[in-house]
Amino acid sequence: MSPIRRVWITRAEPGAARTAARLEGFGFESVVAPLLAIRPISQAAPDLTGIGALAFTSRNGVAAFTALSAARDLPVFTVGDATAEAARAAGFAAVRSAAGALDDLARLLAAEAPGPVLAPGALEPAGDLAALLAGRLEVRALPVYEAVGTGAGAPDDFDAVLVHSPRGGRALAALGPFAGQAAVAISAAAAAPLGGDSGLDIRIAARPDEAALLEALGKPAPRV
Numbered sequence: 001m002s003p004i005r006r007v008w009i010t011r012a013e014p015g016a017a018r019t020a021a022r023l024e025g026f027g028f029e030s031v032v033a034p035l036l037a038i039r040p041i042s043q044a045a046p047d048l049t050g051i052g053a054l055a056f057t058s059r060n061g062v063a064a065f066t067a068l069s070a071a072r073d074l075p076v077f078t079v080g081d082a083t084a085e086a087a088r089a090a091g092f093a094a095v096r097s098a099a100g101a102l103d104d105l106a107r108l109l110a111a112e113a114p115g116p117v118l119a120p121g122a123l124e125p126a127g128d129l130a131a132l133l134a135g136r137l138e139v140r141a142l143p144v145y146e147a148v149g150t151g152a153g154a155p156d157d158f159d160a161v162l163v164h165s166p167r168g169g170r171a172l173a174a175l176g177p178f179a180g181q182a183a184v185a186i187s188a189a190a191a192a193p194l195g196g197d198s199g200l201d202i203r204i205a206a207r208p209d210e211a212a213l214l215e216a217l218g219k220p221a222p223r224v
Contacts, residue, residue: 003221004182005029008158010168012036012147015059019162019210027220031155035171036147040064041123046142052114053077055105055129055139057121059086064144065120066090077113079105080209101187101208106132113137120144126166126189160184160217161200164210169193176200184216 007023008031009016020030038060045068056062057079063086066072075094078084084097096112098104106129109117116138119129123146130139147167154175160182163169169185170193177199185191187208194202205212 002159002180004159004217005221005223006031006158006160007217008033008155008161010035010161010172011164012038012060015164019164022210022214026214026217028217031158033152033155034150035152035175036165036168037150038064038145039148040067040145041143043068043144045069046118046120048074048118051116051118051140053109053117054092055109055113055117055119056083056087057102057105057119057125057127057129059083060145061121062086062090065142068144075114077105077109077117082210102127102129103132105129109133109139110136116140118142122147122167124167126187154178159221162186162213163190163194164213166190166193173198182217184213186210186213 006029009019012034016032016034020032023030048071053075055077072091076087076092078087078097081097081099084095087095098108118140120142123143130141133139149171163183163185166189169190173193179199181200183194183200184203186205188204191202191204194200203216205216
C-alpha cells in the first residue's frame with residue numbers, strides 16, 4: 001500500500017471539521033467530503049416521568065436531545081469521553097463515561113444506573129443497548145436524529161478514507177470499487193459493509209474511538 005498523506009473524511013459535520021483539525025495536527029492533509037448529514041427528528045419534548053438516567057452513544061445524540069428538552073438534572077452515562085465532554089458542555093453535572101464501546105456502556109449502566117434509562121440516539125443505531133441489558137435494566141430507545149446521505153461522490157485524489165460508522169460504511173461501499181486505497185474503520189461493524197470487493201485495503205482501529213482510528217493511519221507520508 002502506498003504511504004498515506006491525503007485522508008478523506010466521510011463523517012457528517014460538525015464531526016468532520018473536528019476530525020480534519022486532528023488529522024492536520026498530525027501532519028496529514030484532510031479531504032472533507034461527508035457522505036452523511038445529521039438531521040434532527042422533529043418531535044415534542046420527551047416525557048421524562050419515571051426515567052432514572054440518560055444514556056448517550058454520540059455527541060449527535062446529546063445535541064439533538066438537548067435541543068428538545070431543557071432537563072439537565074438526570075445522571076448521564078456515555079459510551080466514550082468525547083460524548084461525556086459534550087454532555088457536560090450542554091449543562092449536565094453528573095456524567096459518567098464508559099470510555100469504550102457499547103458493551104462497556106452496558107456494563108456501566110448495569111452496575112451504576114438507576115432505571116429505567118432513556119437512550120436518545122440515532123433512528124438506525126449501530127448497536128442495540130436495550131438488548132444488551134435485557135432482563136437486567138430497562139432501556140427505552142428514543143430516536144432523536146437520523147443520518148441521511150448527502151449524495152456526494154468520492155474525491156478525485158485520496159490515499160485513505162476514514163469510516164466512523166456502519167451507516168458510513170454502507171454509503172462508502174455504494175461508491176466503489178476503489179483502486180487500492182486504505183480504508184480505516186472505527187470498528188469491525190463499520191468495516192463490514194465494505195466486503196472483499198471494494199478494492200480497499202481495510203484496517204480496523206484497535207479500539208472503537210477516534211484516537212485509535214487515527215493511530216491506525218500510521219505516520220503521514222512526507223510532502224513532495
